[in-house]
Amino acid sequence: MYSKIIILHFPAEVAQKALVCQLTIKFDLMFNILNARISNRKEGFMVLELSSATRSGFNQGVKFLKDQGVEVSNPEQQIFKDEEICTHCGACTAVCPTEALYIKRPEMEVIFNKDKCSVCELCILTCPTRAMGLFSKNTEEVI
Ligand code: SF4
Ligand code: SF4
Incomplete structure (x- = not known):
């Protein structure tokens, strides 16, 4: 399974x-919506965990979205x-729902695993030093 x-x-x-x-009907992909909202300009934002039996199936699904005008990023x-x-205080690890932020032991370093991030933004609200932040919209290639 590629996810x-x-x-x-x-x-x-x-x-x-x-x-x-x-994505499910055409490419047999599974998805889990982790975060979604719509702006006052009627633009949509969605964080999706997308899974496929094969990497090529995943890529076909992403290509389909792009062909429809959807911007896809990581x-x-x-x-x-x-x-x-970052002071490695660990506060963000307590709120991160996906364990994208975790403490590496015995070094006691706080590590960010981007592959697990659902962009819930809780860490941004929690971090006392403002080490966690949000980039503006970016459309670099996913596949
Ligand atoms: S990112 Fe912020 S909350 Fe997380 S360990 Fe570093 S300083 Fe603490
Ligand atoms: S936005 Fe922050 S708290 Fe939310 S999943 Fe990503 S790293 Fe964790």
Whole structure:
């Protein structure tokens, strides 16, 4: 099983289309919506855990979304951890629901595993030093 968390930005023109459901119908993909919202400009934002039996099936699904005008990016292009500011206090690890932030022992270093991040933004609200942040919209290639 190939599985990955991806970020989708839907321009207003396509935000009302049921494109994500078509991933299952057309490409036999499974998805789990981790976060979703719509802006006051009617643009959509969604964090999706997308799973496929094969890597090529996953890639076909992502290509389909892009062909429909959806911008697809990776979580690490949205959430960043500033290593120069982080004091490794561990506060963010207590709120991170996916264990994307965890304490490496015995070094007691707080590590950010981008592959597990669901972009819930709880760490940003929690971090006392503002080491966790959000990049603006980015459309670098996922596949
Ligand atoms: S809460 Fe902020 S300062 Fe503390 S470990 Fe997490 S990122 Fe570092
Ligand atoms: S945004 Fe922060 S708290 Fe949420 S899953 Fe990602 S690293 Fe964890």
